[in-house]
Amino acid sequence: MIFPFPHKIYDDVTCIRPGFLHERGIKGLLLDIDGTLAQTRDPQPSKEVREWLELMKSEGIKLFILSNNKSPVRTESYARLIGCDWRHKSRKPSTLGFLDAAERLGLKPSELAIVGDQIYTDVLGGLRSGMTTLMVQSTDTYLWYFPLRRFVELPFRFERGNI
Numbered sequence: 001m002i003f004p005f006p007h008k009i010y011d012d013v014t015c016i017r018p019g020f021l022h023e024r025g026i027k028g029l030l031l032d033i034d035g036t037l038a039q040t041r042d043p044q045p046s047k048e049v050r051e052w053l054e055l056m057k058s059e060g061i062k063l064f065i066l067s068n069n070k071s072p073v074r075t076e077s078y079a080r081l082i083g084c085d086w087r088h089k090s091r092k093p094s095t096l097g098f099l100d101a102a103e104r105l106g107l108k109p110s111e112l113a114i115v116g117d118q119i120y121t122d123v124l125g126g127l128r129s130g131m132t133t134l135m136v137q138s139t140d141t142y143l144w145y146f147p148l149r150r151f152v153e154l155p156f157r158f159e160r161g162n163i
């Protein structure tokens with residue numbers, strides 16, 4: 001039984017600093033799109049997020065888009081923009097997509113962190129795969145079901161505290 005507390009909780013992705021990743025031996029990030037890099041309907045990330053992605057790349061951090069989107073179109077367009085590999089229909093919290101991404105990046109799960117906005121997909125799947133889990137406050141607060149999602153996540157919205 002895994003209690004899906006994330007290792008770290010950030011206000012947004014740009015708060016994740018390269019120094020922290022280097023210290024922890026994290027060489028790659030698996031990135032969720034919706035609610036994490038941008039709002040669910042945004043065609044591309046903000047300027048700040050694009051700059052953060054460039055910073056990560058310049059620091060030698062490998063990037064991979066790991067999305068549960070059913071259509072490949074949105075996932076691929078984000079991946080093209082960022083210039084990284086990608087996977088749609090990942091069925092997070094299944095470990096399948098996480099481990100496939102690790103293999104494609106040539107990195108061990110312990111060298112990877114998932115960056116996502118949801119406890120029961122991103123965080124749970126990352127923990128089950130042996131990865132560091134970096135949760136961000138969702139940008140999808142405008143969704144009608146957001147309060148419900150937040151409510152069911154409440155018990156686990158605390159950092160693990162062992163990082």
Ligand SMILES: [Mg+2]
Pocket residue numbers: 032033034035036116117118
């Ligand atoms: Mg998301």
